[in-house]
Amino acid sequence: MSTSKRFLVISRRPPYGSSHARDALDTALTTAVFEQPVSMLFLDDGVYQLLQAQQPAGIQQKNLGATLSALPMYDIDQLYVCDSALRSRGLSLDDCLLPVQLLDGNAIAQLIRNHDVVLSF
């Protein structure tokens, strides 16, 4: 298994309410452990995962934001967010807990083309 592929994990669900966000994150982290280059793209309600100061203890959930903050330690530092998804929810980069790059629709299409494996949650 010496080959290396560029992975893109697309996360488009909110951080709580379903297991999608947690599973996307676990997939990205596991893939990074396999020493594959991994990028993450946050689309649609997935942008809510990036919000600072998440307080999920009230619904007895683990803090997804805390795990997201650890992504750069796993060399997952290519993080992208859909510009219009962020803006249409009244959010900006200032609300995000991690350094992420803004992409418009064309750039997202290019990003997907530039990866060998795309996993969408």
Add this chain to the structure above:
Amino acid sequence: MIFSLLVYAAPHSHQGAESAYRFAVACLAQGHSIHRVFFYGDGIHGASALAAPPQDEPNLPARWQALAQAHELDLVVCIAAAVRRGLLDANEARRYEKPGHNLHQGFELSGLGQLAEAAIVSDRMITFGA
């Protein structure tokens, strides 16, 4: 071409679970090979030996097993997703001291690394989400 499938959709709740099976059948019919089918999230319920759908509805776990037997498919269920949802094999039932196990014959529990490995060695990884 070598395909692998990621099944995230729950059977009966979402068409994706059924579509994954139909896609696998179509792949094999066209002479492609399937390296692995990985069941994750609520998709793990597609590997339950205790599913008892009405006679006139497809029994997905049984169909997967038959397909796997005919084509030597590797059907892997994410162990973390499975045990927290109460899908156990004999080993896990012992480990967690549970009264029974219900992983369907033909499937095995393993880690998320099997998903990463499948994506690395396959030409295409197709997700059937919910």
